[in-house]
Amino acid sequence: MRKTVRIAGASALATLLALPAIAQTDLTGVKDVNDRLDDIEETVTEDMARAQDAARFGNPEFKQGLSGSASLGYSGKTGNNESQEFSAGARLRYASGPWVQTVGIALDFSEASGVKNKEDVLGVYDANYYFNDSFYAFVLGRVESNGLATAAGDKKTDAFLGFGPGYRIVNTPDMAWRVQAGPGVRYTKDGAGNSETEGAIIASSRFFYQFTPTVFATNDTDILKSDASLAINNDLGVNFKVTDAVSTRVSYLTEYDDSRPIRTDNKLGVSVVFGF
Numbered sequence: 541m542r543k544t545v546r547i548a549g550a551s552a553l554a555t556l557l558a559l560p561a562i563a564q565t566d567l568t569g570v571k572d573v574n575d576r577l578d579d580i581e582e583t584v585t586e587d588m589a590r591a592q593d594a595a596r597f598g599n600p601e602f603k604q605g606l607s608g609s610a611s612l613g614y615s616g617k618t619g620n621n622e623s624q625e626f627s628a629g630a631r632l633r634y635a636s637g638p639w640v641q642t643v644g645i646a647l648d649f650s651e652a653s654g655v656k657n658k659e660d661v662l663g664v665y666d667a668n669y670y671f672n673d674s675f676y677a678f679v680l681g682r683v684e685s686n687g688l689a690t691a692a693g694d695k696k697t698d699a700f701l702g703f704g705p706g707y708r709i710v711n712t713p714d715m716a717w718r719v720q721a722g723p724g725v726r727y728t729k730d731g732a733g734n735s736e737t738e739g740a741i742i743a744s745s746r747f748f749y750q751f752t753p754t755v756f757a758t759n760d761t762d763i764l765k766s767d768a769s770l771a772i773n774n775d776l777g778v779n780f781k782v783t784d785a786v787s788t789r790v791s792y793l794t795e796y797d798d799s800r801p802i803r804t805d806n807k808l809g810v811s812v813v814f815g816f
Contacts, residue, residue, distance in 0.1 A: 608632035659687030689731035740766035769799035
């Protein structure tokens with residue numbers, strides 16, 4: 541089975557709670573069309589949101605104290621086909637002056653004809669302390685679990701905890717670039733129960749450049765290196781605001797993992813939003 545390493549950070553929390561819609565049907569077709577349109581709009585909105593970064597220019601001004609949100613969805617089908625789907629997610633944030641902590645968790649379970657086909661759990665802890673607009677420190681924890689992994693080649697658990705400094709190299713209205721890196725510990729366990737704990741290094745880069753008031757580009761890079769593997773994610777995107785009613789994003793996502801038979805996956809994305 542193909543193995544995948546996902547690197548989760550602050551930008552990943554923006555889409556952590558984007559849970560799948562529950563499909564409905566009716567004989568007129570109206571609900572079918574509306575539900576499908578909602579799914580498409582949600583997918584495009586997620587792609588657009590990948591270009592956003594609350595910490596791009598400085599310390600994000602989050603609501604002080606505790607805040608958060610939670611959502612869940614369930615659907616069950618009986619008759620010719622029997623299936624169940626359950627999704628739940630929660631995000632909690634605590635901000636106290638320059639200290640901002642965020643916890644996010646997403647659960648996704650499903651079964652068909654009494655057989656489980658998905659049992660995924662993803663959790664992220666992201667903490668940042670902002671000394672000033674240029675220098676900050678971070679703590680990042682991430683755990684991903686596939687409850688259905690049973691073979692030695694299937695990844696059942698992949699967890700990482702790291703910390704380090706971050707610095708804004710450039711911070712102007714037209715250009716922003718920040719980097720962060722630090723040591724950590726990575727824990728992996730496969731479906732056969734074989735586990736390994738090893739030292740690791742994580743490094744991230746967030747780059748923004750505005751060509752004109754209506755065109756800007758972003759390039760987000762994450763690198764996770766351990767003895768077991770090297771994983772690199774790079775998300776390059778160009779955003780166009782054609783008119784006040786039309787916006788476009790073209791993105792190219794590259795995922796590299798040297799522990800997979802085919803090490804590199806590439807994805808081209810084009811999203812267009814119309815409003816009238």
